[in-house]
Amino acid sequence: MNRTMAFVARKSFPYEKPSTWFPGHMHKTLKKLQSLSSKTDILVEVRDARIPLTSRNFAVESILRNKNRIIVYNKCDLAVPCEKSLSTFRDEMAHLQQSFQCMQDWCQQSQRVTFKTVDASAYVSSIPLYAKKLLKRIRNMSVHGLTSNERVHVYFVGMPNTGKSSILNSLRHVSLRRSKAAITGNHPGVTKHFSEVVRLLDDAEVFMLDTPGIMTPSIAAPEDMLKLSLVGCVKEGLIDSVTLVDYLLFRINLVDPSIYSKWSLPTNDVDEFLENVAQKTGKLSKGGGYNDSTVAAYILQTYRSGKLGRFLLDPTDKPSVELRLQRELIKSQKK
Numbered sequence: 001m002n003r004t005m006a007f008v009a010r011k012s013f014p015y016e017k018p019s020t021w022f023p024g025h026m027h028k029t030l031k032k033l034q035s036l037s038s039k040t041d042i043l044v045e046v047r048d049a050r051i052p053l054t055s056r057n058f059a060v061e062s063i064l065r066n067k068n069r070i071i072v073y074n075k076c077d078l079a080v081p082c083e084k085s086l087s088t089f090r091d092e093m094a095h096l097q098q099s100f101q102c103m104q105d106w107c108q109q110s111q112r113v114t115f116k117t118v119d120a121s122a123y124v125s126s127i128p129l130y131a132k133k134l135l136k137r138i139r140n141m142s143v144h145g146l147t148s149n150e151r152v153h154v155y156f157v158g159m160p161n162t163g164k165s166s167i168l169n170s171l172r173h174v175s176l177r178r179s180k181a182a183i184t185g186n187h188p189g190v191t192k193h194f195s196e197v198v199r200l201l202d203d204a205e206v207f208m209l210d211t212p213g214i215m216t217p218s219i220a221a222p223e224d225m226l227k228l229s230l231v232g233c234v235k236e237g238l239i240d241s242v243t244l245v246d247y248l249l250f251r252i253n254l255v256d257p258s259i260y261s262k263w264s265l266p267t268n269d270v271d272e273f274l275e276n277v278a279q280k281t282g283k284l285s286k287g288g289g290y291n292d293s294t295v296a297a298y299i300l301q302t303y304r305s306g307k308l309g310r311f312l313l314d315p316t317d318k319p320s321v322e323l324r325l326q327r328e329l330i331k332s333q334k335k
Contacts, residue, residue, distance in 0.1 A: 004257070004258075004265060004266055007253075007257060007265075007266035007267075009250075009253035009254055009257070009266075009268065010250050010253065010268050013223070013226075013246075013247055013250045015222050015223055015226060015243075015247070016222055017222055017225075019219070019222075019225050019238065019239075020215055020216060020217065020218055020219050020225070021215050021234045021235055021238055022215050022216070022217050025212050026212060026213070026214045026215060027217075029194075029211055029212045029214050030059065030060065030063075030214055032194065032211075033060065033063050033155070033157065033211070034063050036063075036067070036155070038153070039068075040068075040142070040150060040151075040152045040153075041067065041068065041152070041153050041154075041155065042067075042068045042069070042070065042138060042141055042142055042152060042153070042154045042155070043064055043067050043068065043069045043070075043154075043155050043157055044069075044070050044072055044134075044138070044154060044155070044156050044157070044164075044167070045057075045060075045064060045069060045070070045071045045072065045157050045158050046072050046074050046123075046156060046157070046158035046162045046163055046164045046167060047071065047072070047073050047074065047158060047159070047162060048073075048074060048075055048159070048162045048163075048231050048233065049073040049074060049075050049076040049078065049079040049096065049100075049122065049123075049312070050075065050078055050079045050231050050311075050312055050313050050314075051227045051228070051231055051233075051312075051313050051314050052073055052099075052100055052103060052312065052314050052316055053103070053314040053315075053316070053320065053321065053324045054224045054227045054228060054313070054314055055158070055159050055162060055228070055231075055233065056107075056324075057158065057159055057214060057215070057216055058216060058220065058328040058331070058332065059214065059216045059217055060157065060214060064157075065116075066116055067116065068116065068141055069116065069118050070118070070119055070121070070134070070137060070138070070141070071100070071104060071118055071119070071120040071121070072120075072121055072123045072134065072167060073096070073100050073120065073121065073122050073123060074123045074124075074125060074162055074163040074166075074167060075123075075124070075125075075162075075163060076093055076096055076122040076123060076124050077124045077126070077127075077306065077310070078304075078306045078310050079096065079310055079311065079312050080092040080093060080096065080310055081310050081311075093122050093124075096122045097120070097121060097122040099316040100120040100121075100122065100316065101119070101120045102316070102318075103120070103316045103321050104118055104120045106318050106321045106322070107321060107325065110321070110322055110325050119137065121133065121134065121137070123167065125163055125166040125167055125169075125170050126170075128170070128173075128174055130170075131167075131170040131171050131173070131174040132174055134167070134171060135171055135174055135175055135200075138154060138171070138200070138206070139201065139204075139206070142154070142201075142204065142206045143201075143204050143206070150205060151205040151206075151207065152204075152205065152206045152207070153197070153207055153208075153209060154200060154206065154207065154208045154209070155208075155209050155211055156168050156208065156209070156210050156211060157211050157214070158213060158214070159213050159214065159215060159228070159233050160212075160213025160214075160215065160233050160234065161213060161231075161232050161233050162213065162233065164210055164211070164213070165210050168195075168198075168208050168210050171200060171208070172198060172199075172200065172208070175200055175201060175202070176199065176200075176202060194209055194210070194211055194212075195209050195210035195211070196209075197209055213233070215228075215233075215234065216331075218331050219331075220324065220327040220328050220330075220331050221327055225238070225239060226239065226243075226244065226247045227313050227314070229244055230244055230247065230248060230300070230303070230304075230313065231304065231313070232304055241293055241296035241297055241300060242270060242274070242292050242293070242296050244296070244300060245270055245273070245274065245296045245299050245300065246270035248299070248300070248303055248308075249267075249268070249270055249273055250268075251311075251313060252308070252309050253266065253268065255309060255311050256309070259308060259309040260273075260277075260308065260309075262280065263276055263277045263280045263281070264276035264277065264280070271292075274290070274292050274295045274296065274299075275290065277295055277298070277299060278290035278295045281295075281298065283295050283298065
């Protein structure tokens with residue numbers, strides 16, 4: 001029996017280092033969102049499709065509960081295998097959409113509080129079709145019942161680096177054919193203040209504002225920080241890059257070890273994995289050694305760009321949703 005056939009992936013990843021990242025500007029943003037009082041405001045909450053549960057910010061749920069809200073699961077192209085055909089990709093996206101909507105419905109039923117009906121949608125910022133669909137939903141929600149001189153503000157909220165600014169820009173381009181209005185970046189914390197007000201519709205008083213990404217003041221489970229760090233929602237360096245690669249290796253092995261077959265045979269040993277990657281990518285020094293941080297950074301960037309497997313890190317089944325809500329409730333009660 002060869003090594004690939006005999007390989008058995010780890011079933012768990014012990015990690016017990018609770019942490020979070022909640023700088024001052026996030027606290028100010030949270031306070032400002034709490035002060036929103038207009039009944040016509042719309043909040044577009046952006047989550048990362050790879051971590052649909054972990055990127056749900058339970059700290060802002062009480063704020064958003066009775067608001068006009070649309071939940072957008074962005075970066076769905078990084079959660080669906082890229083080798084799929086276009087038709088299969090569409091089917092996968094439709095399945096994700098259904099899973100996300102079911103997840104949101106379960107959340108509302110389990111929390112035993114009154115919510116306004118919330119729709120959840122899959123999204124890919126680089127594909128205009130998704131911007132057009134979201135634009136239509138915002139238009140229907142904002143224009144319905146407005147007086148001629150009433151103004152609607154659409155706020156984009158969510159955790160850092162989930163793509164809020166990119167969505168705002170894609171909507172503005174589709175609606176008005178104008179260049180981007182919000183600064184974007186591939187690292188968290190680019191937006192630190194509420195953005196300037198920019199027009200969304202040319203035939204109605206509907207405007208958009210980007211807001212700084214907000215982490216939770218505390219996390220529901222230690223593993224959440226690994227997931228958030230892995231997809232780039234928290235500041236680099238809070239968790240050691242080798243630890244993140246070890247966690248990524250653990251997650252890939254649960255999905256399909258052949259994802260990294262160009263670099264290595266299946267392994268549960270992160271040191272072996274790093275050395276194999278260094279050899280295959282020419283990152284060995286003259287003496288045959290390698291810098292583990294440099295190799296780890298390369299692996300993380302490859303994953304974040306969708307070139308090292310595209311899959312969900314969070315399950316979206318009902319038991320997982322209920323367990324998540326229980327953990328959030330415990331955290332909320334400890335405040």
